[in-house]
Amino acid sequence: MLDIKITKNPNPAEKPDPSTLGFGKIFTDHMFMWSYSREEGWHNARIVPFENLSIHPASTVLHYGSEIFEGLKAYRRADGKVQLFRPIENIRRMNNSAERLCLPQLPEEDALYALEEFVRLEQDWTPSAEGTSLYLRPFMFGNDESLGVHAVHNAEFIIIASPVGSYYKEGINPVKIMIEDEDVRAVRGGTGYAKCGGNYAASNRAGERAELKGYSQVLWLDGVERKYIEEVGAMNVMFKINGEIITPKLTGSILPGITRKSIIEVLKSEGYNVSERLLSLEELTGAMADGTLEEAWGCGTAAVVSPIGELCYKDHKYTVCGGKIGELTQHLYDTLTGIQWGKLEDTFGWTVEI
Ligand SMILES: *Cc1c(COP(=O)(O)O)cnc(C)c1O
Numbered sequence: 001m002l003d004i005k006i007t008k009n010p011n012p013a014e015k016p017d018p019s020t021l022g023f024g025k026i027f028t029d030h031m032f033m034w035s036y037s038r039e040e041g042w043h044n045a046r047i048v049p050f051e052n053l054s055i056h057p058a059s060t061v062l063h064y065g066s067e068i069f070e071g072l073k074a075y076r077r078a079d080g081k082v083q084l085f086r087p088i089e090n091i092r093r094m095n096n097s098a099e100r101l102c103l104p105q106l107p108e109e110d111a112l113y114a115l116e117e118f119v120r121l122e123q124d125w126t127p128s129a130e131g132t133s134l135y136l137r138p139f140m141f142g143n144d145e146s147l148g149v150h151a152v153h154n155a156e157f158i159i160i161a162s163p164v165g166s167y168y169k170e171g172i173n174p175v176k177i178m179i180e181d182e183d184v185r186a187v188r189g190g191t192g193y194a195k196c197g198g199n200y201a202a203s204n205r206a207g208e209r210a211e212l213k214g215y216s217q218v219l220w221l222d223g224v225e226r227k228y229i230e231e232v233g234a235m236n237v238m239f240k241i242n243g244e245i246i247t248p249k250l251t252g253s254i255l256p257g258i259t260r261k262s263i264i265e266v267l268k269s270e271g272y273n274v275s276e277r278l279l280s281l282e283e284l285t286g287a288m289a290d291g292t293l294e295e296a297w298g299c300g301t302a303a304v305v306s307p308i309g310e311l312c313y314k315d316h317k318y319t320v321c322g323g324k325i326g327e328l329t330q331h332l333y334d335t336l337t338g339i340q341w342g343k344l345e346d347t348f349g350w351t352v353e354i
Pocket of ligand 1: 071255
């Protein structure tokens with residue numbers, strides 16, 4: 001078992017009023033840290049009081065963007081216990097991201113143990129109000145103290161935690177999405193499938209432009225032909241067209257979401273067919289024009305399921321599902337959140353009690 005040295009915070013903070021929680025603004029009393037060097041491998045696993053980091057001004061991450069991250073939540077069940085949702089999937093995905101960015105591999109078992117131990121220590125920070133959770137942010141960055149460009153020799157793996165409010169404060173609200181045909185998020189052969197900070201840096205401009213026009217996110221097209229649907233904002237995307245449930249297949253430029261994977265598994269267990277295939281913009285706009293687009297939703301850990309009520313392409317606005325949440329969208333939201341908060345029986349074995 002990984003030996004984790006624990007230094008307790010001598011000045012623990014007051015737990016915040018759950019009605020004031022936003023996203024990622026308040027942090028818990030501690031953080032988990034683990035250092036890596038080529039010589040020593042992973043060493044010095046520790047939980048320490050939450051504090052600012054001190055890094056060298058030439059640190060790799062500050063210049064060459066060697067950074068990857070994960071996002072998952074700890075959920076407070078009605079019986080008071082705290083549980084995680086498929087945490088091993090996050091560890092495995094982080095290792096895939098690390099491989100792409102030439103960051104070191106985490107030993108799976110130890111990393112999962114560290115995550116669980118950290119949550120055990122901070123579990124009182126998991127809020128219990130409807131829709132709230134403790135958001136966990138594991139991240140890793142290259143930390144060589146040199147401006148030379150090469151695969152990193154030194155890295156840090158850190159987990160921080162933040163109590164977060166309900167994504168939907170006034171009930172589930174369908175969002176308006178703008179189809180982005182200028183900027184692209186990722187290209188095949190690039191880092192699209194890796195959860196790395198750089199992908200976000202490249203996405204900000206389109207997101208900002210959409211927001212100025214009154215849209216909450218952009219729908220990304222593929223980076224080569226700008227022809228196929230990829231993702232929506234920082235979520236995967238799914239459509240129901242003429243009875244067929246479609247989600248873009250993982251071509252390398254799409255982030256393999258754990259919510260996406262879970263929804264596919266839920267749908268298959270209920271006897272639905274899910275097409276993981278290329279979906280062209282032409283097919284989508286055709287379905288919007290002739291009314292065969294029945295439902296559309298984004299999916300990811302933060303919102304779980306986010307119904308799309310309007311899509312805009314080159315100033316043509318299309319209302320989806322009458323601007324309301326669709327029946328299947330609602331069902332998927334209820335099923336996943338039911339399992340995550342322990343209100344529904346977890347027949348998949350996805351949850352891990354702390
Ligand atoms: C994290 C992320 C998702 C969603 O992944 P989940 O594992 O479901 O939270 C989708 N797209 C992008 C770009 C992401 O960064």
